[in-house]
Amino acid sequence: MRTLYERDDVIPLIAEVFREHGFEGSSLSRITESTGLGKGSLYHFFPGGKDEMARAVLAHVDGWFEREIYTPLRDAAPDGAIAQMWRGVDDYFRSGRRVCLVGAFALDDTRDRFAAVIASYFTRWIDALRDALVRGGWPAAQAADAAEEVVAGIQGALVLARATNDTAVFGRALGRFQLRLQQRPPV
């Protein structure tokens, strides 16, 4: 039997701390508390400290989206991949009860620390969705526009849901976009 906590097991726990408190607000004491790991273990797994923890968390999130959302959008049948995107996103963000770590990091000066990862997370999402739309018959320009709007809209809905403490906002936003992507693009 292996140890209770390997490095990979602890990353989702750290992710939740960063998600709730932001980078600056996530003190090591908070992280030790919610992982049950002392500083010793933490710095054994992440010799680079908080910075490396955040980097691992971002890579973990990025990997999930790449696997569950982006790759299907690029490679699978467009309709199915887009349907899976709605499902995946709704699941991942717990129907609006959860916030986007990458989006949160993007807003303050934490962005500068992880600029490349953060930018890539969003541009790859937009590009993959655009590709799926194009393969689904959308003209390139409208596809790019719609993809950008959907990804931005999801972020905005998460902000709004949390700000107003009304998770229904998120579901309504997803529903609107779902409907719009099913129709032909507007002139």
Added chain:
Amino acid sequence: MRTLYERDDVIPLIAEVFREHGFEGSSLSRITESTGLGKGSLYHFFPGGKDEMARAVLAHVDGWFEREIYTPLRDAAPDGAIAQMWRGVDDYFRSGRRVCLVGAFALDDTRDRFAAVIASYFTRWIDALRDALVRGGWPAAQAADAAEEVVAGIQGALVLARATNDTAVFGRALGRFQLRLQQRPPV
């Protein structure tokens, strides 16, 4: 001649600190640095410390939006008020170079500290825009839907613009919404 800094003069400076670093990241030393005021003066103006500074900043932002955006949306001719909203928002957020303080506070646990102010900022915006649309001839349900989508979309565009370091995203989002609000609501 009066002193260089009155309380009101310093609020926009503090606002910029909170905007760039978030609540947790805005240390008093950063605030003293970018205001030029020592702790003595700062605590003279804001006896409640950081909490009161943030509250003053939020009230300042809220006041600006109430005056420049919400009130016109509620009271003035809908078309003109909405046009002014696009102008005002583009100015305020410096065409995507600036981030929304209230949105940033909403994402981490800073929200819990200022929950009422944050929620009200967004709900009042949505409600005012919905009213303007209704007065402009939109059916109530579609107006509410569109208003929510626009306010969320603006937040999302700000996140995306900063995340990808591409301010053009913001302009494109505003353009899309502007166009859509000019048309009749979709079925």
Added chain:
DNA sequence: ATCATATTGTACCATACGGTACAGGCGGTC
């Protein structure tokens, strides 16, 4: 059973944090 390695708890470090105390400086007013 031995042993190297992986993991952990504890104590400690310098620094930065938010906040307080307070003595003085400065401006106006009489």
Added chain:
DNA sequence: GACCGCCTGTACCGTATGGTACAATATGAT
């Protein structure tokens, strides 16, 4: 010029911060 009240700089407080050092413990392979 004396006075008063607003403003400010400085020194200081206890605590928490991110990070390090290291001895002690567990673990797995032989």
